[in-house]
Amino acid sequence: MTSAAPEKSSILIVDDMEENLVALQAVLGPLEQQLVTVRSGEEALKAMLRQDFALVLLDVLMPGMDGFETANNIKRLDQTKDVPIILLTGTDVDRDYAYRGYALGAADFLAKPIDPWVLRTKVNVFLDLDRKNRQLAVQAEQLRRLLVAEHASPGADPQTAAVGAEQLAQITEQLDRIEAMLRSQETSEGPELADYIAELERSIRRLETG
Incomplete structure (x- = not known):
């Protein structure tokens, strides 16, 4: 995506x-x-x-x-x-x-x-967090639109729509966890965050191929 x-x-x-x-x-x-x-x-x-x-x-x-x-x-x-x-x-x-x-x-x-270098360095940390948060927001919106297009159309199978809604809820929860971690300076670059992002990517692929 x-x-x-x-x-x-x-x-x-x-x-x-x-x-x-x-x-x-x-x-x-x-x-x-x-x-x-x-x-x-x-x-x-x-x-x-x-x-x-x-x-x-x-x-x-x-x-x-x-x-x-x-x-x-x-x-x-x-x-x-x-x-x-x-x-x-x-x-x-x-x-x-x-x-x-x-x-x-x-x-x-x-x-x-x-010190100009110190200030720019510190500001860049928060700019990077802001970019990541906005990218996640864009992805979440794209996923919602994908679900509407594929599972919420007038003739959509109810069971398929229910699965799509469940997948969206799971992805939304994953996005919330990642955003919380991004806001934490202690964990924003840790392996746990990488695991959550990998899990999110797998969920997106399942949604796109399901």
Whole structure:
């Protein structure tokens, strides 16, 4: 089964200082992804409700709604709670900032000035996860369409349709397991994930040849 090439991922950059936004755009520009910049926590939440993002780069020290409050609000919304957040802050900060960030569900924490190579490397990890998740979503949709075409037509055999529905349920469960593992940095490259993907591929082949 072939999939369409995934579109570019979107990265949200949140910082109240224009010069910091410009610098981060310059660092991430070579990744050739869609970069969206906003200058407050309120604007960040509005942007995340308008479109999907693979990652949020979030400055901690902002006036009004600071980075911690913004991160907390992001994690409280069903629509945005799974979006990874990298918190950014200056060098003269309390050591507890990192612990606060991780407690709120942040994926990483970087202090300024930020090494461009380190930032691009970390961002690439989350972009890869986003691409994998979107590819799985495309495959799931193709499988649903395949079932509709082959098993849900007006003259379809009821028993065949039931088998197709059962196969779809199994594949959906496998996709859910793989997506959960992809979101776990500890297991995203492990042998268990490879086993699940191989199992999914076998299920797809059975569906296509059944």
